[in-house]
Amino acid sequence: MLAPLVEPGAALTAAERERYSRHILLPEIGPLNQRRLKNARVLVIGAGGLGSPVLLYLAAAGVGTLGIVDHDTVDLSNLQRQIIHGTSALGRSKLASAAAAVAELNPLVTVHQHDVWLSAANALDLFAQYDLIIDGADTFATRYLVSDAAALLDKPCVWGSILRFDGQVSVFWNTHGPTYRDLYPEAPPAGSVPSCSEGGVFGMLCGIIGATMVAEAVKLITGVGRTLLGRVVLFNALDATWREISIARDLATPPVTELIDYDLFCGTSTTDAISVQQLATLLAARARSELDFDLIDVREPAEYDIVHIEGALLIPHGGILSEEAVLDRDRDIVLHCKAGPRSAAVLAELQRRGYENVRQVEGGILAWVREIEPALPTY
Incomplete structure (x- = not known):
């Protein structure tokens, strides 16, 4: 059992004792540990699928x-x-939106809004302000960044992940056990694992996994119970089954000494990317017959049917990667998917095969709809 992460705060007011009475009735929590919760500072990465139940x-x-x-x-x-x-x-x-919902639920909670893209440049300064980090990110680059920054600062990190009908939860803490790098020493190839926006997610799964993450956070703050440090729990909503795997610190994994370029590490660097504004300019020039190129949509037919960029040619990424579909090496090629991972995978593979005139659209069709054609639907 780990020691409590946070010292008790000020005595509870009468209103707090009433609000938290069902917690206080638990011998393991009681007034003392409720004061620890009152004094805790927790940073939540993302106000999306996992961040929603976590914050509430x-x-x-x-x-x-x-x-x-x-x-x-x-x-x-x-x-x-x-x-x-x-x-x-x-x-x-x-x-x-999230801050307003928190205030409505519990006006006693102070909320700090960090309107930033988390990066190696700001993570350490940001994390240093909090006792505990909860990672609800949906990209591998951000997950590695969060784990590494928490490790450098010796902060515990509660991690959760969801996709389709499956969820995972664990606790990482560099000085007490494994980190995310011990679970995943190497990032999966870019585009090999779809995001929730590409592969879908069973909505209710977010609540199950998010609530489990909060239970871990509360245990860390109060020192109650056995945490998931050194363990990963996996839940399958279709079968309604839980299983557990053990993880340990991998002695072959070099210690984290600094933050790195996580997009480069995960193969999602945008070095060969163009913005949607640049694509709009290229398409306008192509319409005037001033230049020519192939705009390849590497998503699936069902996605293309929902929304697509006029003039894009649909060739699903699986066909390109398996070489069932062969692209013309002599043509300028611009790739796009929904948000970037699949087009990044295709770009990397084409470059490996010797294609020279290939780029991808940063942010994919989501960025196109957001910034160029907001009247189009999203999914």
Whole structure:
């Protein structure tokens, strides 16, 4: 059992004793550990599928200070699972929407909004302000960044991941056990694992995994129970089954000494990328017959049917990677997918085969709709 992460805060007021009475009745929590929760500072990465239940349950539990990192806005496709946001929040900053929901649930909680893209340049300064990090990110680059920054600062990190019907939860803490790098020493090839926006997610799974993450955070803060440090729990919603695997520190994994270029490490660097504004300019020039190139949409037919860029040719990425579909080496090629990972994988493979005139669209069709044609649907 780990020692409590946080010292007790000030004595509970009468209103706090009433609000948290069901916690206080638990011998393992009681007034003392409720005061630890009151004094805790927790940073949540992302106000999306996992961040939504995490933030609501942390606030309900009485965690005194919450930080939220997000740089996105609420869209209609979020509402199937991101329960902290409502229809009235469409188009609004997720930070503002989440902060308003927390304030409505528990006005005793202080919320700090960090409207930034988390990066190696700002992670350490940001993490240093908090006792505990909760990682609800949906990209491998961000997960490695969060784990490494937490390790450098000796902060515990509660990690969760969801895709389709499966979820995972663990706790990483460099001085007490393994980190994310011990679970995944190497990043999977870019595009090999779809994001939730590409592969879909069972909405209710977010609540199950998010609530489990909060339970781990509360145990760390209070020193109660056995945490998931050194263990990963995996839940399958289709079968309603839980299983557990053990992980240990990999002695072959070099210690983290600095933050790196995580997009480069994960193969998602945008060195060969163009913006959607640049693509719009290229398409306009192509329409005037001033230049010629192939715009290849590497998504699946069902995605193309929902929304596509006029003039794009659909060739799913699986066909390109397997060489069932062969692209013309003599043509200038611009690739795009939904958000970037699949086009990055195709770009890397084509470059490996010797294609020279290939680029990808940064942010994919989501960026196109957001910045160029907002009247088009998203999914």
